[in-house]
Amino acid sequence: MSFIDKILKNKQNNNKNKALHHGEIFELWAHLVSRYDVLKKTQILFSYAHDPDFKMIISEGLDILESQIDELEDIFKEYSIPLPDRPPADVTSSSSSNPLWSDQMIYREILNGMSQFLDTHVRTFKFLWNDELRPVIVRFLKKEVDLYDDLMKYGKLKGWLNMPPKPEKSNN
Template identity: 40%
Template sequence: MEILQLMEKIIDIGKPSRVLQEEINILEVSSLWIELTYRYDVIEETQILLNHVKDVDLKLVMELGLKRLNKQINILENWMKDYAIPTPDRHRAAVNTVVKAEDVSDKYVFLRIFSGIQAFLNIHIEAFRQAPSPKIRKLFKDFLLEEVDIYDKIYEYGKLKNWISEPPVYRI
């Protein structure tokens, strides 16, 4: 797949958006749009939740997540620009809330983030599955592999903090 993706990239140099649009199908356009839209949503929710976090480690994890999301947003926005695909509206740059901080626990914030990562895995898999273009499939594969790595790390972090409920051990 690497060779096909590289060949496509070389061939596409200098092509106008109108020509590039003939190389992409509606499922790929939809996947790019969905991936970008979800990242906008996740950034907004993360910023809201970050206002309530007390745990220093969790704040660091969330800030690293925001950096990763912004990097991926830039990648996706460039793809959308190259193919002249309209982008969804971006959310507010900064989010402040009026919810009492004591009403939101660090465990709640962690579990919201953890469930979001789990949902993103399925989004990446579906986008990868529906992409016939090697270069777009590679983009979604890279996102998926990065998300799997993050899921593994955040799962262990949640266990360390005792925020993930472990199923009981089955013994006879």
Template identity: 45%
Template sequence: MVQIGNIHLGKAETAERPKLDAGEAFILWDLLLSRYDIIQKTQIYQNFAHDPDLKALLAQGLAGVLEKQVNVLEKEMNTFNLSLPSRPPKSMRLPDVSAIIEDEFMFRDVFFGMQGFLDYHARTIRSFTTNDKLRAQLINFAVDELHLFDLMVKFGKLKGWLRVPPFVL
């Protein structure tokens, strides 16, 4: 037992067990599986990319956002004793067939994927009504994704890969 002044704090068994409903459990599993797929695709694109800036941006997305989110999601899945989806290999090394896929195509595929995932974040956040801690974590994921999306928009404009619709005068 821990004592702070006149306050006595009980052992951990007196703490309330975290709650998670079935829908939230599925969303955690689906988010983790999506991250695994995105990591694998990003690793493939890193192998195909010619542009060093694009390679750096993909590496930043992997290490700065995706891998961190996977670690958090795996930890939460373990906290609730949920089965983890099969994880892809840690890295992807492919033969040099980089002439098959152009850098602009890879950028646009990642960009459109991020746009879709921003919508998915909003839908999943509003579904987490039981577990406040996980809802807050998903909000943090969405904020990280928004910052990365902003970087992608600026990068796409700089490279001329972000197709801007014509202006009306």
């Protein structure tokens, strides 16, 4: 083991139980509250979806959201941060036949929400100085990027993306 590795290992062991700073607590709090909101909205959108394949994709996303929420809640408990109010376990709509919510519209809502959450993951990562917590957010970000990429491919397959027109060939 190199000299610098020994120093870093010793320092890391000494800082293992170091308290979080206010900015880290705020970002983690905002991240968890946002995840709660996304979970609630996705559950509602799921109840209006019709396409079986699309419902399966949304269901997988809900499982990932629940898993990430559980992991964030565990971090809050570990650092003795009070948890925000969690929404009810199931907020699905009682009516799944709303003509205003087509699968294409639901798809775009979810894709847009994921796009915005990519920024949320990056912002949270930038505020975390804690060496144990940054990898958690990096893992969330990587998962979100992978899911976003898959959802883009699915949207292209279904024809649900508003693709910009292709440039016309010039005669020059």
